[in-house]
Amino acid sequence: MGMENFKQFLAALVTAVSVGFLSIFFVLRWVLYFKEGLAWDGGLAEFNWHPVLTVTGFIFLQGIAIVVYRLPWTWKCSKLMMKFIHAGLHMLAFIFVVISLVAVFDFHNSQNIPNMYSLHSWVGLSAVIQYTVQLVLGVCIYLIPLTPTYMRAAFMPLHVYSGLFIFATAVATALMGITEKLIFGLKDPKYKDSPPEATFVNVLGVLIVFFGAIIIWIVTRSSWKRPSExxxxxxxxxxxxxxxxxxxxxxxxxxxxxxxxxxxxxxxxxxxxxxxxxxx
Ligand code: HEM
Ligand code: HEM
Structure with missing residues:
Protein backbone atom coordinates (compact mmCIF):
# COMPACT_ATOMS: atom_id res chain seq x y z
CA MET A 1 0.00 0.00 0.00
CA GLY A 2 2.99 2.27 -0.05
CA MET A 3 2.96 3.06 3.64
CA GLU A 4 6.22 3.17 5.55
CA ASN A 5 6.39 0.43 8.20
CA PHE A 6 3.15 -1.09 6.94
CA LYS A 7 3.73 -4.25 8.96
CA GLN A 8 4.12 -2.30 12.20
CA PHE A 9 0.95 -0.37 11.39
CA LEU A 10 -0.94 -3.59 10.76
CA ALA A 11 0.35 -5.12 14.00
CA ALA A 12 -0.73 -2.04 15.98
CA LEU A 13 -4.15 -1.99 14.33
CA VAL A 14 -4.82 -5.70 14.80
CA THR A 15 -3.75 -5.42 18.45
CA ALA A 16 -6.00 -2.39 19.02
CA VAL A 17 -9.03 -4.06 17.44
CA SER A 18 -8.43 -7.34 19.32
CA VAL A 19 -7.96 -5.60 22.67
CA GLY A 20 -11.06 -3.50 21.92
CA PHE A 21 -13.20 -6.56 21.20
CA LEU A 22 -11.80 -8.25 24.29
CA SER A 23 -12.85 -5.24 26.42
CA ILE A 24 -16.38 -5.50 25.01
CA PHE A 25 -16.41 -9.21 25.79
CA PHE A 26 -15.19 -8.48 29.34
CA VAL A 27 -17.80 -5.81 30.05
CA LEU A 28 -20.59 -8.07 28.70
CA ARG A 29 -19.40 -11.00 30.76
CA TRP A 30 -19.20 -8.75 33.82
CA VAL A 31 -22.83 -7.59 33.61
CA LEU A 32 -24.30 -10.87 32.32
CA TYR A 33 -22.36 -13.38 34.42
CA PHE A 34 -21.24 -11.56 37.58
CA LYS A 35 -24.03 -8.95 37.77
CA GLU A 36 -27.78 -8.68 37.17
CA GLY A 37 -27.83 -8.85 33.36
CA LEU A 38 -29.43 -6.26 31.07
CA ALA A 39 -32.98 -4.89 31.21
CA TRP A 40 -34.83 -1.53 31.20
CA ASP A 41 -36.60 -1.83 34.54
CA GLY A 42 -35.31 1.03 36.72
CA GLY A 43 -33.12 -1.43 38.62
CA LEU A 44 -29.51 -2.60 38.54
CA ALA A 45 -30.00 -4.39 35.22
CA GLU A 46 -30.85 -1.01 33.70
CA PHE A 47 -27.74 0.56 35.25
CA ASN A 48 -25.72 -2.19 33.54
CA TRP A 49 -26.43 -0.62 30.13
CA HIS A 50 -24.22 2.25 31.33
CA PRO A 51 -20.87 0.38 31.37
CA VAL A 52 -21.80 -1.72 28.33
CA LEU A 53 -22.67 1.29 26.15
CA THR A 54 -19.84 3.52 27.35
CA VAL A 55 -17.21 0.86 26.69
CA THR A 56 -18.58 -0.14 23.25
CA GLY A 57 -19.51 3.41 22.19
CA PHE A 58 -17.46 6.05 23.95
CA ILE A 59 -14.25 3.99 24.12
CA PHE A 60 -14.24 1.42 21.28
CA LEU A 61 -16.22 3.20 18.54
CA GLN A 62 -14.63 6.56 19.29
CA GLY A 63 -11.15 4.99 19.15
CA ILE A 64 -11.86 3.32 15.79
CA ALA A 65 -13.37 6.55 14.41
CA ILE A 66 -10.18 8.38 15.35
CA VAL A 67 -7.91 6.05 13.35
CA VAL A 68 -10.02 5.51 10.19
CA TYR A 69 -8.09 8.10 8.17
CA ARG A 70 -4.93 6.11 8.90
CA LEU A 71 -6.02 2.91 7.13
CA PRO A 72 -3.79 2.84 4.04
CA TRP A 73 -6.29 0.83 1.97
CA THR A 74 -8.72 3.78 2.27
CA TRP A 75 -6.26 6.29 0.84
CA LYS A 76 -7.60 5.56 -2.64
CA CYS A 77 -11.02 6.70 -1.44
CA SER A 78 -12.03 10.34 -1.58
CA LYS A 79 -11.43 12.50 1.47
CA LEU A 80 -15.13 13.35 1.52
CA MET A 81 -16.11 9.71 1.83
CA MET A 82 -13.61 9.22 4.68
CA LYS A 83 -15.04 12.29 6.42
CA PHE A 84 -18.49 10.70 6.27
CA ILE A 85 -17.11 7.49 7.78
CA HIS A 86 -15.17 9.38 10.51
CA ALA A 87 -18.15 11.61 11.34
CA GLY A 88 -20.63 8.70 11.09
CA LEU A 89 -18.69 6.52 13.55
CA HIS A 90 -18.41 9.45 15.98
CA MET A 91 -22.15 10.03 15.60
CA LEU A 92 -22.81 6.37 16.46
CA ALA A 93 -20.50 6.62 19.48
CA PHE A 94 -22.41 9.73 20.54
CA ILE A 95 -25.76 7.91 20.35
CA PHE A 96 -24.34 5.05 22.47
CA VAL A 97 -23.05 7.39 25.16
CA VAL A 98 -26.31 9.37 25.31
CA ILE A 99 -28.31 6.16 25.85
CA SER A 100 -25.78 5.10 28.50
CA LEU A 101 -26.39 8.36 30.37
CA VAL A 102 -30.17 8.01 30.09
CA ALA A 103 -29.78 4.53 31.64
CA VAL A 104 -27.78 5.70 34.66
CA PHE A 105 -29.84 8.87 35.30
CA ASP A 106 -33.09 6.89 35.00
CA PHE A 107 -31.71 4.25 37.37
CA HIS A 108 -30.68 6.92 39.90
CA ASN A 109 -34.03 8.68 39.69
CA SER A 110 -36.08 5.53 40.15
CA GLN A 111 -33.93 4.46 43.14
CA ASN A 112 -33.82 7.99 44.65
CA ILE A 113 -30.03 8.12 44.37
CA PRO A 114 -28.69 11.68 43.92
CA ASN A 115 -27.35 12.72 40.51
CA MET A 116 -23.96 14.19 39.67
CA TYR A 117 -22.30 13.85 43.07
CA SER A 118 -19.13 11.99 42.04
CA LEU A 119 -15.88 13.06 40.37
CA HIS A 120 -16.58 10.29 37.84
CA SER A 121 -19.88 11.91 36.87
CA TRP A 122 -18.39 15.44 36.66
CA VAL A 123 -15.47 14.44 34.44
CA GLY A 124 -17.68 12.06 32.43
CA LEU A 125 -20.43 14.58 31.74
CA SER A 126 -17.92 17.28 30.76
CA ALA A 127 -16.31 14.83 28.32
CA VAL A 128 -19.70 14.13 26.74
CA ILE A 129 -20.43 17.86 26.47
CA GLN A 130 -17.02 18.49 24.87
CA TYR A 131 -17.71 15.59 22.51
CA THR A 132 -20.99 17.21 21.45
CA VAL A 133 -19.21 20.51 20.74
CA GLN A 134 -16.45 18.68 18.81
CA LEU A 135 -19.06 16.86 16.71
CA VAL A 136 -21.01 20.02 15.84
CA LEU A 137 -17.84 22.01 15.07
CA GLY A 138 -16.41 19.11 13.04
CA VAL A 139 -19.53 18.95 10.84
CA CYS A 140 -19.69 22.75 10.42
CA ILE A 141 -16.03 23.20 9.61
CA TYR A 142 -15.11 20.04 7.65
CA LEU A 143 -18.34 18.86 6.04
CA ILE A 144 -20.17 22.06 5.09
CA PRO A 145 -18.57 23.06 1.79
CA LEU A 146 -18.87 26.80 2.49
CA THR A 147 -16.16 26.87 5.16
CA PRO A 148 -13.01 28.44 3.66
CA THR A 149 -9.88 26.31 3.43
CA TYR A 150 -7.80 28.61 5.61
CA MET A 151 -10.32 28.16 8.42
CA ARG A 152 -10.24 24.38 8.05
CA ALA A 153 -6.45 24.42 8.23
CA ALA A 154 -6.34 26.82 11.17
CA PHE A 155 -8.76 24.72 13.19
CA MET A 156 -7.18 21.31 12.50
CA PRO A 157 -4.53 21.31 15.30
CA LEU A 158 -7.26 22.18 17.80
CA HIS A 159 -9.59 19.50 16.37
CA VAL A 160 -6.91 16.83 16.72
CA TYR A 161 -5.81 17.99 20.18
CA SER A 162 -9.31 18.22 21.63
CA GLY A 163 -10.28 14.93 19.98
CA LEU A 164 -7.41 13.11 21.67
CA PHE A 165 -8.03 14.94 24.94
CA ILE A 166 -11.69 13.83 24.97
CA PHE A 167 -10.68 10.26 24.12
CA ALA A 168 -8.12 10.13 26.93
CA THR A 169 -10.68 11.64 29.32
CA ALA A 170 -13.17 8.93 28.33
CA VAL A 171 -10.60 6.27 29.29
CA ALA A 172 -9.93 7.98 32.63
CA THR A 173 -13.67 8.29 33.30
CA ALA A 174 -14.23 4.60 32.59
CA LEU A 175 -11.49 3.69 35.10
CA MET A 176 -13.09 5.84 37.80
CA GLY A 177 -16.52 4.32 37.07
CA ILE A 178 -15.17 0.77 37.23
CA THR A 179 -13.43 1.46 40.54
CA GLU A 180 -16.56 3.02 42.06
CA LYS A 181 -18.76 0.17 40.92
CA LEU A 182 -16.40 -2.46 42.37
CA ILE A 183 -16.27 -0.63 45.70
CA PHE A 184 -20.08 -0.14 45.80
CA GLY A 185 -21.01 -3.52 44.41
CA LEU A 186 -18.77 -5.99 46.21
CA LYS A 187 -20.04 -6.50 49.76
CA ASP A 188 -19.13 -9.98 50.95
CA PRO A 189 -16.35 -10.65 49.99
CA LYS A 190 -15.29 -7.02 49.55
CA TYR A 191 -13.13 -5.49 46.81
CA LYS A 192 -10.07 -5.66 49.08
CA ASP A 193 -10.54 -9.40 49.47
CA SER A 194 -9.94 -9.83 45.71
CA PRO A 195 -12.89 -12.05 44.73
CA PRO A 196 -12.88 -13.37 41.13
CA GLU A 197 -15.16 -10.53 39.97
CA ALA A 198 -12.67 -7.92 41.25
CA THR A 199 -9.74 -9.51 39.45
CA PHE A 200 -11.78 -9.97 36.26
CA VAL A 201 -12.92 -6.34 36.20
CA ASN A 202 -9.44 -5.04 37.06
CA VAL A 203 -8.31 -6.80 33.88
CA LEU A 204 -11.10 -4.98 31.99
CA GLY A 205 -9.63 -1.68 33.22
CA VAL A 206 -6.15 -2.66 32.07
CA LEU A 207 -7.51 -3.66 28.64
CA ILE A 208 -9.18 -0.25 28.28
CA VAL A 209 -5.92 1.53 29.13
CA PHE A 210 -4.06 -0.65 26.62
CA PHE A 211 -6.64 0.05 23.90
CA GLY A 212 -6.30 3.80 24.51
CA ALA A 213 -2.51 3.58 24.45
CA ILE A 214 -2.44 1.86 21.04
CA ILE A 215 -4.99 4.22 19.47
CA ILE A 216 -2.98 7.25 20.62
CA TRP A 217 0.23 5.62 19.35
CA ILE A 218 -1.27 5.02 15.88
CA VAL A 219 -2.65 8.52 15.56
CA THR A 220 0.57 10.25 16.61
CA ARG A 221 2.85 8.53 14.01
CA SER A 222 3.39 11.16 11.33
CA SER A 223 4.62 8.56 8.81
CA TRP A 224 1.23 6.77 9.02
CA LYS A 225 -0.75 9.87 8.13
CA ARG A 226 -3.09 9.93 5.16
CA PRO A 227 -1.21 11.74 2.35
CA SER A 228 -2.61 15.18 1.66
CA GLU A 229 -5.27 15.47 -1.01
C1 HEM B 1 -22.57 7.51 36.95
C2 HEM B 1 -20.61 9.23 32.87
C3 HEM B 1 -18.28 5.03 32.20
C4 HEM B 1 -19.93 3.48 36.49
C5 HEM B 1 -22.27 8.32 35.88
C6 HEM B 1 -22.80 9.65 35.68
C7 HEM B 1 -22.23 10.14 34.55
C8 HEM B 1 -21.36 9.12 34.01
C9 HEM B 1 -22.45 11.51 33.93
C10 HEM B 1 -23.75 10.38 36.61
C11 HEM B 1 -25.16 9.86 36.50
C12 HEM B 1 -26.06 10.48 37.54
O1 HEM B 1 -25.58 11.25 38.37
O2 HEM B 1 -27.27 10.14 37.55
C13 HEM B 1 -19.81 8.25 32.35
C14 HEM B 1 -19.06 8.36 31.11
C15 HEM B 1 -18.41 7.20 30.91
C16 HEM B 1 -18.74 6.32 32.04
C17 HEM B 1 -19.01 9.58 30.19
C18 HEM B 1 -17.52 6.88 29.74
C19 HEM B 1 -16.36 6.38 29.80
C20 HEM B 1 -18.57 4.22 33.27
C21 HEM B 1 -18.11 2.87 33.43
C22 HEM B 1 -18.55 2.44 34.62
C23 HEM B 1 -19.32 3.52 35.24
C24 HEM B 1 -17.26 2.08 32.42
C25 HEM B 1 -18.31 1.08 35.20
C26 HEM B 1 -19.20 0.41 35.82
C27 HEM B 1 -20.75 4.45 36.99
C28 HEM B 1 -21.41 4.38 38.29
C29 HEM B 1 -22.20 5.53 38.41
C30 HEM B 1 -21.98 6.30 37.20
C31 HEM B 1 -21.24 3.25 39.30
C32 HEM B 1 -23.09 5.90 39.58
C33 HEM B 1 -22.32 6.61 40.63
C34 HEM B 1 -21.90 7.98 40.20
O3 HEM B 1 -22.75 8.83 39.91
O4 HEM B 1 -20.69 8.19 40.10
N1 HEM B 1 -21.40 8.02 34.85
N2 HEM B 1 -19.58 7.00 32.87
N3 HEM B 1 -19.30 4.59 34.37
N4 HEM B 1 -21.11 5.62 36.35
FE1 HEM B 1 -20.37 6.30 34.63
C1 HEM C 1 -9.04 14.24 12.20
C2 HEM C 1 -11.17 13.50 16.46
C3 HEM C 1 -15.47 14.70 14.55
C4 HEM C 1 -13.23 15.89 10.42
C5 HEM C 1 -9.27 13.90 13.50
C6 HEM C 1 -8.26 13.39 14.39
C7 HEM C 1 -8.86 13.19 15.59
C8 HEM C 1 -10.24 13.56 15.47
C9 HEM C 1 -8.19 12.68 16.86
C10 HEM C 1 -6.80 13.10 14.01
C11 HEM C 1 -6.78 11.86 13.13
C12 HEM C 1 -5.48 11.61 12.42
O1 HEM C 1 -4.50 12.32 12.63
O2 HEM C 1 -5.43 10.65 11.63
C13 HEM C 1 -12.53 13.73 16.31
C14 HEM C 1 -13.55 13.55 17.35
C15 HEM C 1 -14.75 13.88 16.79
C16 HEM C 1 -14.49 14.29 15.43
C17 HEM C 1 -13.29 13.05 18.77
C18 HEM C 1 -16.15 13.80 17.37
C19 HEM C 1 -16.55 14.27 18.45
C20 HEM C 1 -15.25 15.10 13.26
C21 HEM C 1 -16.28 15.50 12.33
C22 HEM C 1 -15.66 15.85 11.18
C23 HEM C 1 -14.21 15.66 11.36
C24 HEM C 1 -17.79 15.52 12.62
C25 HEM C 1 -16.34 16.29 9.92
C26 HEM C 1 -16.08 15.73 8.78
C27 HEM C 1 -11.91 15.55 10.55
C28 HEM C 1 -10.91 15.75 9.51
C29 HEM C 1 -9.69 15.27 10.03
C30 HEM C 1 -9.98 14.80 11.37
C31 HEM C 1 -11.13 16.34 8.13
C32 HEM C 1 -8.31 15.28 9.33
C33 HEM C 1 -7.99 13.93 8.75
C34 HEM C 1 -6.58 13.86 8.17
O3 HEM C 1 -5.63 14.26 8.84
O4 HEM C 1 -6.45 13.37 7.05
N1 HEM C 1 -10.48 13.96 14.18
N2 HEM C 1 -13.14 14.17 15.17
N3 HEM C 1 -14.02 15.20 12.65
N4 HEM C 1 -11.32 14.98 11.66
FE1 HEM C 1 -12.24 14.58 13.40
Missing part, protein backbone atom coordinates in the same frame (compact mmCIF):
# COMPACT_ATOMS: atom_id res chain seq x y z
CA UNK A 230 -3.14 17.36 -3.50
CA UNK A 231 -0.54 14.60 -3.45
CA UNK A 232 -3.11 11.85 -4.03
CA UNK A 233 -4.74 13.88 -6.75
CA UNK A 234 -1.51 14.60 -8.60
CA UNK A 235 -0.75 10.89 -8.53
CA UNK A 236 -4.12 9.88 -9.89
CA UNK A 237 -3.95 12.48 -12.65
CA UNK A 238 -0.33 11.63 -13.52
CA UNK A 239 -1.39 8.07 -14.08
CA UNK A 240 -3.91 8.98 -16.75
CA UNK A 241 -1.17 9.20 -19.38
CA UNK A 242 -0.29 12.03 -21.65
CA UNK A 243 -3.67 12.76 -23.20
CA UNK A 244 -4.49 14.73 -20.06
CA UNK A 245 -8.13 13.64 -19.89
CA UNK A 246 -8.15 13.91 -16.10
CA UNK A 247 -5.75 16.82 -15.87
CA UNK A 248 -8.44 19.30 -14.93
CA UNK A 249 -10.08 17.07 -12.33
CA UNK A 250 -11.39 18.93 -9.31
CA UNK A 251 -11.90 17.64 -5.81
CA UNK A 252 -15.64 17.50 -6.20
CA UNK A 253 -15.33 15.48 -9.41
CA UNK A 254 -13.00 12.97 -7.85
CA UNK A 255 -14.51 9.49 -7.88
CA UNK A 256 -15.06 7.85 -4.49
CA UNK A 257 -12.12 5.55 -4.97
CA UNK A 258 -9.16 5.96 -7.28
CA UNK A 259 -6.05 3.87 -7.03
CA UNK A 260 -2.97 6.00 -6.65
CA UNK A 261 0.33 4.16 -6.82
CA UNK A 262 2.68 4.14 -3.86
CA UNK A 263 1.95 7.02 -1.57
CA UNK A 264 5.40 6.77 -0.08
CA UNK A 265 6.62 7.87 -3.50
CA UNK A 266 4.08 10.66 -3.29
CA UNK A 267 5.42 11.79 0.06
CA UNK A 268 8.94 11.83 -1.27
CA UNK A 269 7.88 14.03 -4.14
CA UNK A 270 5.87 16.32 -1.95
CA UNK A 271 8.85 17.09 0.27
CA UNK A 272 7.82 18.73 3.51
CA UNK A 273 4.14 18.90 2.62
CA UNK A 274 3.35 16.31 5.26
CA UNK A 275 4.56 18.53 8.06
CA UNK A 276 2.52 21.50 7.01
CA UNK A 277 -0.69 20.05 8.38
CA UNK A 278 -3.87 18.97 6.70
CA UNK A 279 -5.84 21.70 5.04
CA UNK A 280 -9.12 19.89 4.73
Missing amino acids: SVLLSLSTNREGSDGTRAGISLSQQPDCVDPEGSREARRRSGKLEDSGQVN
